[in-house]
Structures are given as structure tokens and as C-alpha cells.
Amino acid sequence: MIFPTHKEKSKYNRTMKGLFKSKPRTPADLVRQTRDLLIYLDSNDAPKKSTTKLNFKMAQLCKLLRDMKLVLYGNSESDPVAEACAQLTKEFFKEDTLRPLINFLPKLNLEARKDATQVVANLQRQPVxxxxxxxxxxxxxxxLMDLLVSGYEDPGMALHYGGMLRECIRHQVIARYVLRSEHMKKFFDYIQLPNFDIAADAAATFKELLTRHKSTAAEFLSSNFDWFFAEYNSRLLQSTNYITRRQAVKLLGDILLDRSNSAVMVRYVSSKDNLRLLMNLLRESSKSIQIEAFHVFKLFVANQKKPPEIISILIANKSKLLRLLQELNIDKENEQFDADKAQVIREIFSLDAKDHQ
Incomplete structure (x- = not known):
């Protein structure tokens, strides 16, 4: 009897491995299998299956999400391939995979949720x-945006849905959808949730909606001026939470100083109630809030068409304002701030009650 040599055995093993080696999955395969598993695991029949089978299917789904992330992001050994990314993106949206993925997200483990969030985020930027x-x-x-926004109400899911939502509103048409929806009113609640991370995430999304797409944000602010700024002033600028107040006055400055919002700015700085609110913020013990409030307050003073009631308030508080502004300084040297402050002081100083009677 002739026994095979070690070399022949190795060759045989390599041949057999080659025969049974699974064919690499294409991006289209990854998407199709992911969608099929999502539908299967979320179906009414799934609970009737054995725990072992369900766990196996769930493990398969988690691996598919990792594999899709690998295609889109690459790894330390290889960069993503544009053609593969485009194919995966095309199949993902053609097969309507996002909807079952969003619905099933709460049932995934933490790592799989992170992978899914990263996949959805990346797909928003992939050209086909x-x-x-x-x-x-x-x-x-x-x-689907309704589902993502409402996700802030689920502490376990808020950061994942929030991350997806911010990537989706990179698209102007989606930002417009959210801005025009009733969801905008919910953000005043979400920004003040007791969980700091969730509140901060909601604040980041809120800022993105109001600053990323200039024309769309300006249209929203103009059309919703009264209720929006009433909520903004009372719930954010006058919040008992220091961080909320600081972020709100900073964002208000960013909004009003943007050229796209010039009409909104003039309307805001023509209100005596808004002026009183900003004057109170100027008196805050926090230097950060004082500085941010100054950037908004200077717009009231610089307005060349100040209404009589604005002028009256500035004159009535002239000495207090001049003293407060003289003492207002920032730690680092800033020529622009110093110039703005000097100009505001000159404007207030030159106001004379006799000239405005």
C-alpha cells in the first residue's frame, strides 16, 4: 500500500479547502441578506422559532452590519473602494433596507447599533x-424622520437615532421636512432632558437644523417667528440650567448675525422684551454668558432704525449699561471684540433723552 507524502497531503487539503470555501459576498448580497434577516427577525413568526436559531440569525445580522461598515469605511489594511460603496448604496436604498433597520435597531446589541448608525451615516454621503x-x-x-426625531424619547436609543438624524438633515430637503413638521416644538423639551448626553445631542441636532441650510432656516424662522422665539426666550434663554442658557445665547448670536437672517434679526432687535432679556443676560455672573449676550445686545444698539421704546430703555439704563460694558472684558486679546465694545459704548453714550422725546 502506497501512502501519500506530506507534500501530496498538503496539496489535497488546499484543494478541498478551495472547493468548500465560501464565495465572497458582493455589496448587493450583503444588503439583500441584511434586509431578509431584518424582516425575518422582526416578523410575527420569529418568536415561534427556537432560541438557538434566533441567536444564530441575530449573530448573522450583526456580522452583516460589520461587513457593510467595512465596505464603506475600510480598515487598517485597506481603504474603501468607490465602486463597492456605490453598489452597496444603490442596493440599500433600492431595496428599502433603511426602514426595517430603523425599526429593528432597539433589538440589536450595542455594538451592532453602533455599526448600523455608522452605516446609515456614511450612506448619506455616498454618491451613485x-x-x-x-x-x-x-x-x-x-x-422615517418622524421615527428618528421621536427616538429622543427613548433613553437607550436617543444617541443612535440622533446620530442618524443629523446625517439625514445634511440633505436640504430633509432639513426642510423636519423644520416644517410639528417636531420642532419637541426640541425645546429634548434639549432640557435630565440626561446630559441626550440633551447635548438634541441641542446639536437643533443647531444643525437652524444653521446648516441658510435659506431653509431663514424661511422657517420668518414663517414661525412669534411662537419660535417666544419658546426660545422663555424656555432656553431663561432656563434654570446654566449650560442650556449658555448654548442658547451662543446659538441666538449665530442665527442673528448670519446675513441670511437679516430680516429676522431686525425683527428680533426691535422688541423691548427681547432687549430686557438680553440686558439681564449681560448681568449674569458667568463671563461666557455675558460675552455671548454682548454679541446679541450690540445688534439692538447698532440698529439704525431703533423703535422709540428701544431707545427709551437704553436711555433709562444708560449709566448702568456703560458701567457694565466698561467692566466687560475677555481673557484673550481680541481686537474685534474691543472695537465692537467701544462702538457700542459710543452709541449708548451719545443717546440723549432730549433728542428722542
């Missing part, structure tokens, strides 16, 4: 034939 097809898909499925 120079087109961001994610934008078209989301425009046709706006109700």
Missing part, C-alpha cells in the same frame, strides 16, 4: 453616478 440618492429616498420616505 454623482447623485446623492439617499436624498431622493428620504424625500419619498419622510415619515
Amino acid at each position: 453616478r454623482s447623485q446623492l440618492i439617499a436624498s431622493d429616498y428620504l424625500a419619498a420616505n419622510g415619515d
Whole structure:
């Protein structure tokens, strides 16, 4: 009997391994299998299956999400391939995979949720034939934004849904959808949630909605001026939470100083109630809040068409304001701030009751 040599055995083993080696999955395979598993695991029949089988399917789904992330982000050994990214993106939105993924997200483990969030985020930026097809898909499925915004109400899911939401509103059509929805009123609650991380995430999304797409944000602020700034003033600028007040006055400055919002700015600085609120913020013990409040307060003073009631308030508080402004300094040397402050002081100093009677 002739026994095979070690070399022949090795060759045989390599041949057999080659025969049974699984074929690498294409991006289209990854998307199709992911969607099938999501639908299967979320179906009414799933609980009737054995725990062992369900765990196996869940492990498969988690691996598929990791594999999709690998295609989109690459790793330390290889960079993502544009063609593969485009194929995965095309299949993902063509097969309507985002909806079941969002719905099933709470049932995934933490690592899989992170992978899914990163996949969804990346897909928003992936071009297919120079087109961001994610934008078209989301425009046709706006109700998914309703799910993502409401996700802030679930402490376990808020950061994942919030991360997805911010990437989706990179698309102007989606930002417009959220701004025009009733959801905008919810952000005044979300920003003040007791969980600091969730409140900060909601604040980041709120800021993105109001600053990323200039024309869309300006349209929203103009159309919703009364209720929006009433809520903003009472709930954010006068919040008992220091961080909320500081972030709110900073964002208010960013909004009003943006050229796109010039009409909104003039309207805001023509209100005596708004002026009184900013004057109170100027008196805060926090230097940060004082500085940010100054950047808004100077707009009231610089307005060349100040209403009589604004002038009256400035004159009535002239000495207090001049003293407060003289003492207001920032730690680092800042020529622009010093110049602005000097100009505001000159403007207030020159106001004379006799000239405005």
C-alpha cells in the first residue's frame, strides 16, 4: 500500500479547502441578506422559532452590519473602494433596507447599533453616478424622520437615532421636512432632558437644523417667528440650567448675525422684551454668558432704525449699561471684540433723552 507524502497531503487539503470555501459576498448580497434577516427577525413568526436559531440569525445580522461598515469605511489594511460603496448604496436604498433597520435597531446589541448608525451615516454621503440618492429616498420616505426625531424619547436609543438624524438633515430637503413638521416644538423639551448626553445631542441636532441650510432656516424662522422665539426666550434663554442658557445665547448670536437672517434679526432687535432679556443676560455672573449676550445686545444698539421704546430703555439704563460694558472684558486679546465694545459704548453714550422725546 502506497501512502501519500506530506507534500501530496498538503496539496489535497488546499484543494478541498478551495472547493468548500465560501464565495465572497458582493455589496448587493450583503444588503439583500441584511434586509431578509431584518424582516425575518422582526416578523410575527420569529418568536415561534427556537432560541438557538434566533441567536444564530441575530449573530448573522450583526456580522452583516460589520461587513457593510467595512465596505464603506475600510480598515487598517485597506481603504474603501468607490465602486463597492456605490453598489452597496444603490442596493440599500433600492431595496428599502433603511426602514426595517430603523425599526429593528432597539433589538440589536450595542455594538451592532453602533455599526448600523455608522452605516446609515456614511450612506448619506455616498454618491451613485454623482447623485446623492439617499436624498431622493428620504424625500419619498419622510415619515422615517418622524421615527428618528421621536427616538429622543427613548433613553437607550436617543444617541443612535440622533446620530442618524443629523446625517439625514445634511440633505436640504430633509432639513426642510423636519423644520416644517410639528417636531420642532419637541426640541425645546429634548434639549432640557435630565440626561446630559441626550440633551447635548438634541441641542446639536437643533443647531444643525437652524444653521446648516441658510435659506431653509431663514424661511422657517420668518414663517414661525412669534411662537419660535417666544419658546426660545422663555424656555432656553431663561432656563434654570446654566449650560442650556449658555448654548442658547451662543446659538441666538449665530442665527442673528448670519446675513441670511437679516430680516429676522431686525425683527428680533426691535422688541423691548427681547432687549430686557438680553440686558439681564449681560448681568449674569458667568463671563461666557455675558460675552455671548454682548454679541446679541450690540445688534439692538447698532440698529439704525431703533423703535422709540428701544431707545427709551437704553436711555433709562444708560449709566448702568456703560458701567457694565466698561467692566466687560475677555481673557484673550481680541481686537474685534474691543472695537465692537467701544462702538457700542459710543452709541449708548451719545443717546440723549432730549433728542428722542
